[in-house]
Amino acid sequence: MSQAQPRLRAAFSLGVTALLVMGLVASQWLLGDSPQQMQFDARLAPPSVDHWLGTDALGRELWARTLAGLALSFWVGCLAALLSTLIALSLAAIATLSARLDALVSLLIDTLLSVPHLILLMLIAFALGGGTQAVIIAVAVTHWPSLARVLRAELWQLRQAPYVRISRALGKSRWFVLHGHLLPHLIPHCLVGALLLFPHAILHEAALTFLGFGLSPSQPAIGVLLADAMRYLSGGYWWLGVFPGLGLLLMVLGFERLSSHLRRAL
Amino acid sequence: MRLIAPIAKRVARLALVLTCVALVSYGLMMASPIDPVDAYLGPQMAQVSPEQRALIAQRWGFDESVAVQFGHWLRQLVSGDLGWSHVYNQPVSEVIAQRFQRSIALLGSAWLISALVGFSLGVVAGAKEGSKLDNIISTYAFITASTPAFWLAILAVLLFSVTLGWTPTCCAGPAGALNQEVTLATRLHHLLLPVATLALLGIASITLHTRTRMLELMRSDVATHAFAQGASRLDVAWRHGLRHASVPAITLAFASLGELFGGSILIEQVFAYPGLGQATVAAGLRSDVPLLLGIALFTALFVSVGNMIADSLYGVIDPRIKASGL
Numbered sequence: 001m002s003q004a005q006p007r008l009r010a011a012f013s014l015g016v017t018a019l020l021v022m023g024l025v026a027s028q029w030l031l032g033d034s035p036q037q038m039q040f041d042a043r044l045a046p047p048s049v050d051h052w053l054g055t056d057a058l059g060r061e062l063w064a065r066t067l068a069g070l071a072l073s074f075w076v077g078c079l080a081a082l083l084s085t086l087i088a089l090s091l092a093a094i095a096t097l098s099a100r101l102d103a104l105v106s107l108l109i110d111t112l113l114s115v116p117h118l119i120l121l122m123l124i125a126f127a128l129g130g131g132t133q134a135v136i137i138a139v140a141v142t143h144w145p146s147l148a149r150v151l152r153a154e155l156w157q158l159r160q161a162p163y164v165r166i167s168r169a170l171g172k173s174r175w176f177v178l179h180g181h182l183l184p185h186l187i188p189h190c191l192v193g194a195l196l197l198f199p200h201a202i203l204h205e206a207a208l209t210f211l212g213f214g215l216s217p218s219q220p221a222i223g224v225l226l227a228d229a230m231r232y233l234s235g236g237y238w239w240l241g242v243f244p245g246l247g248l249l250l251m252v253l254g255f256e257r258l259s260s261h262l263r264r265a266l
Numbered sequence: 267m268r269l270i271a272p273i274a275k276r277v278a279r280l281a282l283v284l285t286c287v288a289l290v291s292y293g294l295m296m297a298s299p300i301d302p303v304d305a306y307l308g309p310q311m312a313q314v315s316p317e318q319r320a321l322i323a324q325r326w327g328f329d330e331s332v333a334v335q336f337g338h339w340l341r342q343l344v345s346g347d348l349g350w351s352h353v354y355n356q357p358v359s360e361v362i363a364q365r366f367q368r369s370i371a372l373l374g375s376a377w378l379i380s381a382l383v384g385f386s387l388g389v390v391a392g393a394k395e396g397s398k399l400d401n402i403i404s405t406y407a408f409i410t411a412s413t414p415a416f417w418l419a420i421l422a423v424l425l426f427s428v429t430l431g432w433t434p435t436c437c438a439g440p441a442g443a444l445n446q447e448v449t450l451a452t453r454l455h456h457l458l459l460p461v462a463t464l465a466l467l468g469i470a471s472i473t474l475h476t477r478t479r480m481l482e483l484m485r486s487d488v489a490t491h492a493f494a495q496g497a498s499r500l501d502v503a504w505r506h507g508l509r510h511a512s513v514p515a516i517t518l519a520f521a522s523l524g525e526l527f528g529g530s531i532l533i534e535q536v537f538a539y540p541g542l543g544q545a546t547v548a549a550g551l552r553s554d555v556p557l558l559l560g561i562a563l564f565t566a567l568f569v570s571v572g573n574m575i576a577d578s579l580y581g582v583i584d585p586r587i588k589a590s591g592l
Contacts, residue, residue, distance in 0.1 A: 107282065107283070107286060108286075110279075110283050110286075111283055111286040111287055111290060113524070113569075113573075114283050114284075114287060114524075114566045114569050114570045114573070115287055115291075115524070115562055115565060115566045115569065116524040116525070116527040116528045116531075116565050116569060117524060117525070117528050118527075118528035118531050118532070119527075119528070119531070119546060119561065119562055119565055120562075122546065122547075122550045122558075123291055123294045123295070123550075123558065123562060124294060126294070126295070126298055126300070126550050126553075126558070127294035127295065127297045127298045128297075128298075129298065129299045129300065199412060203412075203414050206414055206416075207414065207415070207416060207528075207532055210416050210532070210535075211531070211532070211535060211547050211550075211551075212547070212551050213550060213551070226416065226417060226420060229420065230420065230536065233420065233423055233424060233428060233435070234427075234428055234435055236428055236429070238424050238428075238429075241417075241420045241421065241424055242421065242424070245414060245417030245420065245421070248414055248417065249409075249412060249413055249414065249417070252412040252414075253408075253409065253412050256408070256411075256412050
């Protein structure tokens with residue numbers, strides 16, 4: 001099955017992921033504000049039947065907070081990946097217009113790649129003053145280079161393709177060729193690229209939030225939960241540190257699997 | 267002449283990229299809504315009169331236009347002065363030098379371990395595709411590639427420091443001890459867990475990359491020919507595979523310095539290890555603009571030199587690339 005039907009596997013994986021994501025989003029709807037509800041008689045309770053994953057220092061249910069954190073991560077990741085793909089696509093398109101623009105874009109790529117991702121993320125989040133918006137923009141601005149390189153190489157090749165040259169020879173404008181011939185060809189690349197970006201985006205969002213540059217500490221983001229857990233580590237409250245990270249890992253793994261299946265199928 | 271030209275080209279490119287980094291990061295700092303005078307004053311903000319604020323702004327040159335400030339900063343930068351860090355109350359270059367000395371032990375050992383272990387695991391997994399060992403190694407690499415670095419560090423602290431009590435939970439030495447009193451053994455003891463976590467994360471990408479290279483080779487004509495002559499899989503892996511896979515592995519090791527540094531920021535934060543990564547976080551959270559700029563430039567230099575070495579090594583190790591004129 002694994003070799004013969006990559007499309008079936010991809011569809012299956014897509015279905016499972018979609019179902020989980022829908023469950024995650026729906027859970028936020030059903031849960032309401034329970035991730036923030038405090039129970040002072042059950043502070044730092046270990047996992048049990050009453051408190052599935054235990055509670056934190058203010059008696060808030062960890063399972064509800066983890067779910068809320070994953071949903072936050074999902075939205076941030078989605079927006080960032082989408083924005084990043086758009087940036088990659090437009091810069092790749094600009095790069096193929098002329099040799100000088102191409103040199104400029106590749107200089108930009110080199111500049112971005114020469115600073116460690118996390119430091120660049122910190123600089124951008126700092127420049128934008130922190131918060132959800134800042135994280136989304138920072139992650140989007142730092143993650144496009146690899147995809148832009150792929151798209152640019154693809155575009156250079158496409159420009160030499162006979163139908164593109166014929167179209168140009170027939171006097172169609174650059175914009176028309178880009179819009180009518182090249183973009184449809186690039187959509188699958190963009191899709192896979194965005195899916196590949198997504199796990200990185202969530203991981204970097206969590207890391208940035210963990211360090212204190214990202215989402216505000218009042219939001220139940222995974223980074224915030226883990227930063228809180230750091231304060232209770234030596235007390236042996238292991239559930240605070242284990243479960244939010246495990247949830248994040250499972251989500252990232254799920255999307256990695258999906259993108260590798262899709263890549264094989266397309 | 268043939269050797270000098272490409273090197274000169276690379277150095278020129280490096281200078282250009284670094285200038286861009288300086289421009290971009292300075293622009294970002296200037297765009298920040300955080301007022302530098304407020305950041306400098308900290309909690310004493312309320313006790314300072316507007317006249318005093320104006321004096322402070324004048325003293326640090328904040329009252330001039332952005333272009334003039336950038337000019338000042340650039341001129342100082344060229345003369346080797348990175349400015350003054352108000353968080354550590356020291357010149358930025360001294361802070362970076364001291365912190366980097368501590369970080370280099372962490373970074374260097376984690377880098378070496380992850381390169382060596384990652385490469386060997388990749389060769390082993392790739393030589394026997396589909397075997398049980400290959401499955402275990404691939405799954406391991408696949409999972410660690412998706413693991414958040416700081417979470418792994420938290421797990422390590424929970425397991426080895428809190429539950430088992432084998433390693434200390436924090437810092438580069440025992441609390442309260444002077445720098446000179448700390449023995450080498452204690453230092454290594456404190457380094458053990460951070461290095462292990464950082465290395466564990468770096469292994470994944472090199473393993474996966476090396477494995478694909480090995481698979482490529484095992485399916486190539488070279489391997490088929492060797493098999494036809496009666497060579498075993500081990501023979502082929504040893505004689506052809508090592509060489510084939512080593513060039514990309516070394517390149518990747520040098521090219522992944524940025525990622526390694528990013529990981530070290532998170533891990534130093536979890537282990538409270540007083541290295542450059544921790545200083546970066548402190549500088550960012552407490553708005554120490556000169557220090558943040560200095561670190562950004564320093565790490566950019568570090569990463570770019572790594573990339574440059576990666577590109578140059580290609581030619582040294584693989585004679586075919588040198589022949590085609592770099």
